[in-house]
Amino acid sequence: MKRLATLLLAAAFLLPATAKDIVYDGAEPLQPPADTFMGMAVGVATNSRGHVFVYTRNGDPGITLGGSRAFARGGSSLYEFDQDGRFVRQIGKQVYGFLAAQGLRIDDQDNIWAVDRYSSMVMKFAPDGAVAMLLGRKPESVDVPAVQAGGRQMAGAPEASGMTSDLFEGPADVAFDKDGNIFVADGLGNARIAKFTRDGVFVKSWGSRGTGNGQFHTPHSIQVDAAGNVYVADHGNGRIQVFDNNGVYKRSITGIGDPEAICITRGPRPVLYSSNSNPADDFDHGGDITKLSLDGKVLARFGRAGKRLKEFGGVTGMDCRKDGTLWLAESANWRVQKVTLH
Amino acid sequence: MKTMLAASAAVALLLGTAPALPQAAATAAATAPDLPYKAVPGFFKTPAGDAMGELQGVATNSKGHVFAFFRGPRTRLWEFDQNGNFVKEIGKHYYGFLFAHSVRVDRDDNIWTVDEGTNVVTKFDPTGTRVLMIIGHRPSAALGPEATAKGPNPPDGKYTLCRPTDVAWDPQGDIFISDGYCNNRVVKYSPDGRFLAQSGGSKPGKGENEYNLPHGLQVDHQGNVYVADRTNNRYVVLDNNLKWKTAYTNVGTAWSACISEGAHQYLFATNSNPNGNPQGSWNRTGQIYKMELDGTVLGKFGHAGKLAPGFQVVHMMDCRDPDQLIVGEIESWRMQKFVLSGGGAANGNEGSK
Numbered sequence: 001m002k003r004l005a006t007l008l009l010a011a012a013f014l015l016p017a018t019a020k021d022i023v024y025d026g027a028e029p030l031q032p033p034a035d036t037f038m039g040m041a042v043g044v045a046t047n048s049r050g051h052v053f054v055y056t057r058n059g060d061p062g063i064t065l066g067g068s069r070a071f072a073r074g075g076s077s078l079y080e081f082d083q084d085g086r087f088v089r090q091i092g093k094q095v096y097g098f099l100a101a102q103g104l105r106i107d108d109q110d111n112i113w114a115v116d117r118y119s120s121m122v123m124k125f126a127p128d129g130a131v132a133m134l135l136g137r138k139p140e141s142v143d144v145p146a147v148q149a150g151g152r153q154m155a156g157a158p159e160a161s162g163m164t165s166d167l168f169e170g171p172a173d174v175a176f177d178k179d180g181n182i183f184v185a186d187g188l189g190n191a192r193i194a195k196f197t198r199d200g201v202f203v204k205s206w207g208s209r210g211t212g213n214g215q216f217h218t219p220h221s222i223q224v225d226a227a228g229n230v231y232v233a234d235h236g237n238g239r240i241q242v243f244d245n246n247g248v249y250k251r252s253i254t255g256i257g258d259p260e261a262i263c264i265t266r267g268p269r270p271v272l273y274s275s276n277s278n279p280a281d282d283f284d285h286g287g288d289i290t291k292l293s294l295d296g297k298v299l300a301r302f303g304r305a306g307k308r309l310k311e312f313g314g315v316t317g318m319d320c321r322k323d324g325t326l327w328l329a330e331s332a333n334w335r336v337q338k339v340t341l342h
Numbered sequence: 343m344k345t346m347l348a349a350s351a352a353v354a355l356l357l358g359t360a361p362a363l364p365q366a367a368a369t370a371a372a373t374a375p376d377l378p379y380k381a382v383p384g385f386f387k388t389p390a391g392d393a394m395g396e397l398q399g400v401a402t403n404s405k406g407h408v409f410a411f412f413r414g415p416r417t418r419l420w421e422f423d424q425n426g427n428f429v430k431e432i433g434k435h436y437y438g439f440l441f442a443h444s445v446r447v448d449r450d451d452n453i454w455t456v457d458e459g460t461n462v463v464t465k466f467d468p469t470g471t472r473v474l475m476i477i478g479h480r481p482s483a484a485l486g487p488e489a490t491a492k493g494p495n496p497p498d499g500k501y502t503l504c505r506p507t508d509v510a511w512d513p514q515g516d517i518f519i520s521d522g523y524c525n526n527r528v529v530k531y532s533p534d535g536r537f538l539a540q541s542g543g544s545k546p547g548k549g550e551n552e553y554n555l556p557h558g559l560q561v562d563h564q565g566n567v568y569v570a571d572r573t574n575n576r577y578v579v580l581d582n583n584l585k586w587k588t589a590y591t592n593v594g595t596a597w598s599a600c601i602s603e604g605a606h607q608y609l610f611a612t613n614s615n616p617n618g619n620p621q622g623s624w625n626r627t628g629q630i631y632k633m634e635l636d637g638t639v640l641g642k643f644g645h646a647g648k649l650a651p652g653f654q655v656v657h658m659m660d661c662r663d664p665d666q667l668i669v670g671e672i673e674s675w676r677m678q679k680f681v682l683s684g685g686g687a688a689n690g691n692e693g694s695k
Binding site: 034035036037038039040057058059060100117118280281282283284306307308332333334335 | 535
């Protein structure tokens with residue numbers, strides 16, 4: 001308790017005088033089925049009924065050696081839990097595009113959207129779990145050992161940033177506006193945002209690698225507010241960039257560390273949560289989560305990197321559908337934590 | 343380099359032995375008495391139609407259940423009861439299992455695994471159904487090739503491991519990890535998994551506070567750390583803050599260390615015969631030494647051999663009860679139980695007989 005008080009005190013010094021302390025609890029309520037472990041949970045999202053969905057790297061990712069090429073398969077799972085954390089079902093068990101889980105979001109119609117970093121696909125599942133729409137195409141084969149951060153040559157994809165198609169390279173996250181338009185942070189290999197209509201028709205693409213306004217360095221997370229503005233967690237540049245619905249740069253939010261997961265609440269008075277996620281090789285800095293107004297004013301800040309509950313390890317996915325509740329997928333702690341804000 | 347040589351010379355002087363050579367003879371072999379021991383053949387009953395592979399890790403919990411961590415078609419963790427009957431498999435398709443190296447059980451019966459394929463140390467609850475903590479990071483296949491002993495390795499990070507080998511705890515619950523095949527260090531973490539200190543680094547060496555393949559470690563009740571510094575053929579003793587105390591260089595190849603429980607603790611040290619059975623190697627290696635914690639050799643037992651009860655590259659031992667040893671071997675794909683007598687005063691441990 002003393003330690004917590006010290007922590008909060010320490011955090012308070014970093015904040016403007018108006019920022020309030022936040023009292024919060026952490027819990028790990030999700031119960032995977034017998035003989036199943038959460039693994040490296042990367043994406044988490046809730047639907048309108050309060051069910052919790054997790055897209056995680058677990059199981060055995062495998063490579064099959066062909067005559068001249070190697071083929072990658074498996075390695076990630078999508079689970080649904082009820083509002084009490086009880087396991088409901090596994091979705092997409094035999095899906096071709098599940099290789100390395102990255103992002104997970106649920107839209108207003110309770111469709112489930114899984115973003116896979118390695119297959120470079122954005123996969124939409126209907127609420128019943130059936131594949132509804134696919135963006136991108138999984139590379140046919142992989143190089144062994146894998147190509148080091150050089151992008152994918154194997155699918156014959158054109159040189160990265162800004163390409164006018166749905167061929168992604170390491171996509172990280174997906175978001176929707178009220179009309180159902182789709183925005184993909186194509187993010188970990190590319191450095192662009194791609195916009196599609198609700199039917200998956202390519203509309204436009206913006207951004208390139210760099211530090212200027214409208215440029216990105218690992219755009220990791222994306223959200224759209226009720227007015228259609230697009231918020232991009234420009235992780236490597238330590239800022240959230242805000243664009244209008246057509247990708248015109250409006251402003252940047254800074255002073256929040258390196259945002260890796262962001263979430264905008266619903267309802268009449270939305271707020272923005274941003275996680276200054278620590279990388280897996282550093283638990284001694286960062287890890288804090290900032291609560292902001294949509295115009296970028298810091299309202300509160302809480303937490304730090306660590307392996308205990310109420311501490312955070314490499315938050316990659318964040319859900320804030322329910323007021324006062326955050327679901328966090330912690331890729332460096334291999335768990336999903338439910339945070340209740342008081 | 344000069345200081346390193348000077349340091350090892352100083353150690354050699356201190357201990358009155360010559361510097362260790364590759365596959366150094368266990369100089370204690372000539373004088374150490376043979377301890378009477380008896381194998382318990384067929385003690386472990388594997389499920390029909392299934393098989394164990396290379397036995398990298400063996401451990402017992404407080405109830406006498408035995409855990410076997412091995413490399414089969416997948417890396418697997420099996421639990422047996424105190425009578426050697428199969429209980430269950432733990433961690434089937436767990437993301438932290440790729441290439442087994444060690445399993446240990448802490449004083450609260452939590453099960454810890456060390457996997458040198460995923461570079462992750464996992465703390466399971468006593469039932470093996472829940473992951474309580476991980477240390478380390480499994481790189482995604484999407485991020486490129488994983489570090490190997492031969493490839494370029496990332497520098498030693500506080501929270502990332504490079505083919506880690508073993509885990510142990512002091513009485514306060516602090517965590518010690520030997521790391522490993524591509525780093526060459528011992529790392530200390532708080533019970534919450536926060537980095538506290540390390541000895542050694544990414545580069546191998548043979549001086550003080552240097553290691554060359556730290557392959558296993560144990561901690562005694564006083565918090566001293568015993569490191570099996572394999573390629574240097576020595577057991578290194580560190581204090582609780584990882585400050586160098588001494589090294590034992592007279593018991594051979596130093597693959598694995600085990601410290602028994604009870605009021606009087608003993609150190610068991612393997613002089614494992616090397617992989618591949620080079621000609622003549624069985625004459626120099628293969629036995630296990632029983633020692634006092636201060637390095638006094640009490641005796642030896644066992645020998646290299648393909649057939650039970652011979653040892654075929656001992657990788658790890660459990661010695662919770664110093665009179666009942668469980669030994670895991672690599673090249674024979676087996677786990678054997680032995681009853682040992684003699685060597686040291688009657689230990690008076692509860693439940694030791």
